[in-house]
Amino acid sequence: MIFNTDKQTLTDLNILGKPGADSIYTVFNHTSTRGGAAVLEDMFRYPLAEKSAINNRSGKIRFLQSVDAGFPFSSGLFDAIEGYLAVQDDRTRLSPEGNTLARKFNHLIAADTNFKTVSDGVRSVIEMLHTLQGFFIDMTKMSADHPYLPDIAEMKKLLQDPALELVLQEPAGTKLPYEKVVAYDQLLRFRFRNELGKMLSLIYHLDVYITVANVAAQRKFIFPVALDAGSHHIRLEGVYHPQVPKAVPNTIHITPENNVVFLTGANMAGKSTFMKSLGIAMFLAHMGFPVPAEKMEFAVRDGIYTTINLPDDLSSGSSHFYTEVLRIKKIARELSKARNLLLIFDELFRGTNVKDAYEGTVAVTAAFAERENGVFVISTHITEAGEVLKEQCSNIQFIFLPTRMENNKPVYTYRLAEGITTDRHGMIIIKNEGILDIIGKKKDKNKDV
Amino acid sequence: MSFLADKQTLDDLNIPGRYNNKSIYRIFDNVITGGGRKLLDDMFRYPLTDHLAINERSSIFQYFDKNPAVLPFSGESFSIVENYLTTGAGATMPAAAWNIVYRKLLKTVIRDNSYELLVTGLEKTITLLIAFRDFIYKLAELGAYGPVQEQVEKIRQIFNDRRLLWLRKETDVKNIPLPKLIKYDYQLRTGCLEEMKTVIDIIYQFDVYIAVSTVARTKHFCYASALPKHKNVINISGLFHPSVEHAVPNDISFHPASNVAFLTGANMAGKSTFMKSFGIAVFLSHMGFPVPATEMEFSVKDGLFSTINVPDNLEHGYSHFYAEVLRVKSVAEQVGASKDLVVIFDELFKGTNVKDAYDATLAITAAFSEHTNCFFIISSHIIEVGEALKKEDGSFRFLYLPTVMEGNVPRYTYQLKEGITADRHGMIIIGNEGLIALILKRE
Numbered sequence: 001m002i003f004n005t006d007k008q009t010l011t012d013l014n015i016l017g018k019p020g021a022d023s024i025y026t027v028f029n030h031t032s033t034r035g036g037a038a039v040l041e042d043m044f045r046y047p048l049a050e051k052s053a054i055n056n057r058s059g060k061i062r063f064l065q066s067v068d069a070g071f072p073f074s075s076g077l078f079d080a081i082e083g084y085l086a087v088q089d090d091r092t093r094l095s096p097e098g099n100t101l102a103r104k105f106n107h108l109i110a111a112d113t114n115f116k117t118v119s120d121g122v123r124s125v126i127e128m129l130h131t132l133q134g135f136f137i138d139m140t141k142m143s144a145d146h147p148y149l150p151d152i153a154e155m156k157k158l159l160q161d162p163a164l165e166l167v168l169q170e171p172a173g174t175k176l177p178y179e180k181v182v183a184y185d186q187l188l189r190f191r192f193r194n195e196l197g198k199m200l201s202l203i204y205h206l207d208v209y210i211t212v213a214n215v216a217a218q219r220k221f222i223f224p225v226a227l228d229a230g231s232h233h234i235r236l237e238g239v240y241h242p243q244v245p246k247a248v249p250n251t252i253h254i255t256p257e258n259n260v261v262f263l264t265g266a267n268m269a270g271k272s273t274f275m276k277s278l279g280i281a282m283f284l285a286h287m288g289f290p291v292p293a294e295k296m297e298f299a300v301r302d303g304i305y306t307t308i309n310l311p312d313d314l315s316s317g318s319s320h321f322y323t324e325v326l327r328i329k330k331i332a333r334e335l336s337k338a339r340n341l342l343l344i345f346d347e348l349f350r351g352t353n354v355k356d357a358y359e360g361t362v363a364v365t366a367a368f369a370e371r372e373n374g375v376f377v378i379s380t381h382i383t384e385a386g387e388v389l390k391e392q393c394s395n396i397q398f399i400f401l402p403t404r405m406e407n408n409k410p411v412y413t414y415r416l417a418e419g420i421t422t423d424r425h426g427m428i429i430i431k432n433e434g435i436l437d438i439i440g441k442k443k444d445k446n447k448d449v
Numbered sequence: 450m451s452f453l454a455d456k457q458t459l460d461d462l463n464i465p466g467r468y469n470n471k472s473i474y475r476i477f478d479n480v481i482t483g484g485g486r487k488l489l490d491d492m493f494r495y496p497l498t499d500h501l502a503i504n505e506r507s508s509i510f511q512y513f514d515k516n517p518a519v520l521p522f523s524g525e526s527f528s529i530v531e532n533y534l535t536t537g538a539g540a541t542m543p544a545a546a547w548n549i550v551y552r553k554l555l556k557t558v559i560r561d562n563s564y565e566l567l568v569t570g571l572e573k574t575i576t577l578l579i580a581f582r583d584f585i586y587k588l589a590e591l592g593a594y595g596p597v598q599e600q601v602e603k604i605r606q607i608f609n610d611r612r613l614l615w616l617r618k619e620t621d622v623k624n625i626p627l628p629k630l631i632k633y634d635y636q637l638r639t640g641c642l643e644e645m646k647t648v649i650d651i652i653y654q655f656d657v658y659i660a661v662s663t664v665a666r667t668k669h670f671c672y673a674s675a676l677p678k679h680k681n682v683i684n685i686s687g688l689f690h691p692s693v694e695h696a697v698p699n700d701i702s703f704h705p706a707s708n709v710a711f712l713t714g715a716n717m718a719g720k721s722t723f724m725k726s727f728g729i730a731v732f733l734s735h736m737g738f739p740v741p742a743t744e745m746e747f748s749v750k751d752g753l754f755s756t757i758n759v760p761d762n763l764e765h766g767y768s769h770f771y772a773e774v775l776r777v778k779s780v781a782e783q784v785g786a787s788k789d790l791v792v793i794f795d796e797l798f799k800g801t802n803v804k805d806a807y808d809a810t811l812a813i814t815a816a817f818s819e820h821t822n823c824f825f826i827i828s829s830h831i832i833e834v835g836e837a838l839k840k841e842d843g844s845f846r847f848l849y850l851p852t853v854m855e856g857n858v859p860r861y862t863y864q865l866k867e868g869i870t871a872d873r874h875g876m877i878i879i880g881n882e883g884l885i886a887l888i889l890k891r892e
Contacts, residue, residue, distance in 0.1 A: 267770055267800060321716070321875065325882050332887040349875070350769070352716065353796055353830035354806045356875025363879060367888040381770075383802045426798070426805025429774055430812070438781040439816040 003049040003286055004303025004334065004341075008327070012308035012344075013279045014243070016044060024280055027242055028215050028289070032075040035082070035200060036207030043208065047286040051300045054226040057209075057288030059147035062223045064206075065213035067142050072135045073203070077124055084121025085189060085196060094118055094185055099178040118189075119181045123173070125188050125196070129159070130172040132203075148209075155202055158195045163187055212289055221290035224281075224298055229340050231299040232256040234282070234375060238294030241277040248414035249294065250274060258397035260369045262386055263379040264421045265401035270414040271379040272308055274401065275344050278377060279306050282342055299340070301375070305331050306344040321352040328364060335374055343368070344377045354382060361385040362392075369393040386420040408432050452496035452735045453752025453783070453790075457776070461757040461793075462728045463692075465493060471692050473729055477664050477738070481524030482531075484649065485656030492657070496735035500675035500749045506737030507672050509596040513662035514672075514739075518588070520656060521580035527652070530577050533570030534645050537638055545635040549627070571634055572622045579616060581652065582608050597658075600651045607644045612636050665739030673734035673745035678789060680748040681705050683731070683824060687743030690726040697863035698743065699723060705821035707846045709814060711835050712828040714850035715872040719863040720828045721757055723850065724793050727826060728755050731791050750824075754780045755793035769800030777813060790823045796830065803831070810834045818843045835869040857881060 010016055017023025025044050031037045048054045092114055106112060132155065139152055159168070167184055170176070176184070188196060215221070219242070227233055233256070238249035248270075254261060265271050281291040285298055307327050331343060348364065349357035361378070362385050368376045369389075380386075389396055400421035404411045409432075410425055430436065459465055466472035467486075474493055480486050497503045520527075539545035552564035585604045588597070608616065613636065619625075625633070637645060664670065668691065676682065683703040689696035697719075701710065714720045730740040731753050756776050780792055797813070798806040810827070811834045817825050821844060829835070838845050849870040853860045858881075859874050879885065 322878065325878055325884060328884055329882055329887060332884065332890070335888060336890040338891065350800070352875050353799060353873070354801070354803045355830045356716075356873050358803055359873075359876050360879055363876065363885055364888070367885045370889055381800065381802055384804065426770065426801040427808050427812070429771065430777075430809055433774055433778045435774070435778050435781045436812060436816050438778065438785040439813070439820070440785075 001049045001302065003047040003301075004305075004339065005047070005283075006305060008310070009279070009304055009306045012306040013276055013283060015280075015283060016041075022243060024242065024284070027219075028212055030215065031204075031207050031211045032071045032073070033078045033204060033207050035078060035204035036211065039201070039204045040208045040211070043287050043289075047283060048288060049286065049300060049302050051226045051228060054286060054288045054300060056147065058223050058226075058290070060151070061209045061213050061216070061288070061290065063147045064209050065217055069139075069210055069213070071207055071210045072131050072138075073128065077128055078200070078203075080120060080124040081128060081200070084117065084124065085193065085200075087117075088189070088193070092118070093190070094178075094182040096179065096182050098182075115178075115181070118185050119176060122176065122181055122184045122188060126167060126170055126184075127172045128203075129164075129168055132199075133168065151202055151206070155199060158199050161192070164192060216290035219292065221292050222294060222296065223290050224285040224293075224296035226285070226288075227297055227299045229300045229302075232259060232340070232372065232375065233297065233299045234342075235295070235297045236278065236281060236293055237296070239277050239281050239296070240292050241273050242280065242292040244273060247273075247277070247292075250277070250414075250416045252278065252399070252416065254375055254397075256372060256395075258395050259372065259375050260365065260393070260396040261375075261377040262365065262389060262396050262398050262420075263377060263400065264381070264383050264386055264398070265379070266403045266410065266412075266421070266423055266425055267381060268410070269401035269403050269412050269421075269423075271401055272346050273414070274416065275306070275308060275346055275377055275379060279304060279308075279342075279344050301342045302339040303334065304342045304344070305334070306346075307331075307348075308344065308346040321349060321356070324349055335371055338373055340373050342375045342377075346379050348378055348380055350381075358382050358385050362388050365389055365396070366392050369395055383420055383422070390420070452498050452750075453754075453788070454496070454732060455754065455779075458728070458753055458755045461755040462725055462732060464729070464732060473691065473733070476668070476691055477661055479660040479663065480656045481520065481660075482527055482653055482656045484531075484653035485660070488653050488657050489660070492736050492738070496732060497737060498735070498749055498751060500677050503675040503735065503737040503749065505596065507675070507739075509658050510662045510665065510737070510739060511672050512596045513658045514665050516588070517663070517666065518584070518655075518659055520652070520659060521584045522577050526573055526577060529570060530574045531649060533567075533574050534638060534642075534649065537642070539635070540639060542631075542635050545639060546631045549631050549634060553627075567634070568625075568630065571630065571637070572625070574637060575616065575619060575622045575633065578608075578648070579619075581648070582616070597655075600654065603647060604651060607641075607648060610641065610644060612640050613644070661738060668741070669743075670739035670741050671743055671745060673730070673740050673742075673747055675734070675737075676746060676748040678749050681789075681822060683745075683747040683791075685727070685730055685740075685742050685745045685747075688723075688726050688730055688745075689741050690722050691729065691741040693722060696722075696726070696741075699726075699863075699865045701727060701848075701865070703824040706844050708821050708823065709818045709825045709827065709843070709845045710848050711814065711838060711845055711869070712826055712848050712850070713830070713832055713835060713870050713872075714828070715852045715859065715861075715870075715874045717859070717874065718850035718852050718861045718872065720850055721795055722863075723865065724755070724757060724795055724826050724828065728753060728791070728793050749789075750791050751788040752783065753791045753793075754783065755795075756780070756797070757793065757795040770798065771800075773798055773800060781813075784817065784820050784823055787822075792817070792823060792825045794825070794827045796828055807831050807833055811837055814838060814845075815841060815843065818845060830873055832869050832871050839869075 015024045017025060028040060029037060031040055136152055139148060234254040237251045240247035240249045263271055281293055282304055284291045285296060310323055334341060349360045361380050361382060365378055386398055398420050399416050399418055402413055402417050403423045403425055463471055464473045466474055467478060480489055539548050552567060555561035556564040585601055589601055686700040687698040688701060689698045712720055730742055730745060733740045734745060734747055784790055798809045810829050810831060814827050835847055847869050848865050849868055851862050851866055851870060852872040853862060859877060
């Protein structure tokens with residue numbers, strides 16, 4: 001099954017980002033090999049939607065982190081191997097009869113590049129296989145049973161062939177005679193091409209696991225536990241945004257009894273950041289990756305859709321409103337397919353006037369509350385909507401991000417609190433800016449006269 | 450002092466911009482000369498704040514509106530002439546002569562084309578001058594050339610100059626013999642250089658007058674009459690938006706006893722368009738330009754501020770609400786500085802909760818209304834603000850743009866009415882799109 005998400009969501013959460021710019025992908029993008037980077041990107045593009053697959057991957061990463069495994073290969077090795085294996089042209093195949101005096105003589109005058117490439121390739125593959133053997137021994141020594149063993153078994157199986165065992169008996173790094181190069185080239189590049197390809201893919205995955213394990217250790221990310229989809233349960237403790245310096249951690253607990261989260265707070269209080277942190281944690285968790293939090297358990301979802309920064313078409317207020325309506329419509333269609341989704345809406349209907357936004361928010365949120373197959377996080381600055389929803393629905397949990405006034409300046413704690421905010425800072429800001437006094441100036445002047 | 454209108458206002462009303470198809474500038478940009486365009490640019494950049502100057506400029510446009518005229522040459526030929534006249538010949542007659550002879554020599558020896566260019570330039574210039582002179586004389590014949598009298602007199606003087614009398618006799622501009630060629634070239638480019646510059650300047654001006662008055666005639670604009678500041682009044686009837694096709698005209702008036710118009714109506718009912726039309730009319734009238742209306746009189750104001758599309762500045766850490774607050778503050782500073790202003794606010798305080806939006810809109814509107822020397826249009830969806838303002842004994846006027854429901858489909862009349870409406874159609878759109886039903890649907 002595929003984990004559903006869309007471009008808007010990836011942009012909102014800054015998962016892949018623009019080339020060259022920071023994103024969640026760049027947090028993890030420290031693989032040793034180029035193949036590893038490609039595998040990592042694939043994992044980001046296709047998160048998992050099955051509990052076993054998620055727990056499996058996260059188990060491997062967690063294990064590799066626990067044994068403090070290092071990537072045993074030198075990173076340049078794979079560029080040589082990839083280049084070597086990529087050439088499948090029969091004309092480059094060496095022939096056993098080719099080792100003539102003429103070739104040797106020619107080689108003295110000008111290097112035989114074809115032979116050199118092939119023999120370098122063969123040597124690199126042999127080196128890789130040797131390192132792999134060593135790695136196998138290290139890994140099997142760790143413990144009798146661990147999550148990475150299946151991968152090792154798979155790799156070993158690929159090597160189970162008398163012909164390949166012969167290759168392995170060759171010591172690493174030695175110069176091979178012509179006949180052996182010819183024979184091994186035939187084996188590695190042609191006969192066992194598919195096996196070697198699979199092997200490389202497994203090694204690239206290993207690279208990703210080790211890299212992610214290192215990032216997790218460095219950044220103190222934790223490994224979430226995936227639960228059955230049916231439990232509709234998310235418990236996130238100390239979740240924070242990985243790209244915000246000194247981010248304040250927050251805790252949220254979503255159950256089927258309160259699967260709609262209604263978040264209020266002033267505009268700068270950190271609503272969007274919290275929603276993004278939640279979205280990122282859930283996204284990473286569905287990749288089987290470690291997450292920026294203290295503890296996490298989650299029921300597997302079929303998809304995430306966020307609406308945080310809907311592209312603004314400010315030239316006409318109504319069209320922005322209409323864009324939002326269409327977006328909700330699209331998501332509602334997904335919902336009606338009985339998919340288990342996580343839906344995040346920041347500032348629902350902010351493109352229209354307060355009154356319309358108020359009515360729209362109430363109507364849409366109340367309708368969402370009827371859907372037990374969704375987990376909804378909805379933020380708004382229209383606190384009045386919350387009061388009405390409190391009366392209407394029983395499965396909404398109300399949280400807010402508080403604003404404290406200190407010396408008439410708003411101070412934000414970024415720490416979630418339960419309830420609906422009663423902060424009414426609109427008029428305070430207007431008073432702080434002294435607008436009414438500025439307007440009133442002339443009146444006073446007239447009085448003086 | 451120039452008329453105040455900041456970038457936000459100009460953007461809201463879409464006034465400047467030669468490369469912007471829908472801008473107001475483009476409507477008038479039918480000039481054919483580069484200098485005329487520069488003049489037009491300046492008029493757009495610096496609207497006037499003196500009612501006499503405004504009426505004077507407006508009367509010139511009206512004159513050309515009544516006496517339709519077309520410059521007797523094309524933009525291309527004018528630019529050739531302009532180029533010819535401004536390059537300058539020799540400082541003395543012999544120098545100019547040598548210049549021509551030298552080119553003629555070059556032509557025969559190395560087939561250089563500069564001699565021909567010079568002769569064409571001269572010929573075109575003579576043709577154009579004759580045509581323009583006739584054009585001016587025709588205006589003069591019409592007699593009542595009142596507002597452009599000064600320019601017409603200047604042109605007549607120049608053509609009566611002893612040094613340029615030959616212009617009258619020259620009818621065949623082709624094949625001018627060399628001695629005459631030398632003489633004319635010297636007179637036009639050196640002898641009468643100042644006079645020629647004056648002619649060019651006047652052509653620029655006439656270019657603008659004709660372009661603007663033609664727009665007024667074809668688009669059925671009217672000429673606003675400017676009143677001195679202390680009259681403190683704006684009356685417009687038949688106001689429409691120049692870029693909207695089949696725009697519905699509306700009337701609006703302001704005076705100290707009714708200086709705040711509180712406008713309500715649904716999103717698509719035409720609030721923004723109406724407010725923009727008003728802003729555009731105020732701006733154009735202060736330029737002395739024709740306005741999109743059937744009738745308009747106004748007392749001169751110091752500036753115009755509109756807040757129709759406040760850009761979000763979330764990247765800069767401002768919330769939408771704060772951006773709005775800062776905008777209101779900057780306008781308040783101008784109002785507080787005892788300036789006579791026209792202020793347009795469309796749907797203030799979107800980025801906050803209903804209660805705050807209500808409080809803020811009410812407080813700001815009430816405070817502004819005390820400045821009877823300023824005129825305000827404030828639109829809002831919070832009809833409660835209107836009800837509250839009604840109770841106050843203020844100089845408010847309540848207007849709305851109606852929505853007529855035909856079944857489930859809203860239709861808009863775009864015709865202003867007195868009163869307050871609770872029309873909103875956010876929920877209608879949500880309903881029409883079947884949003885709620887879709888969310889609740891199960892497959």
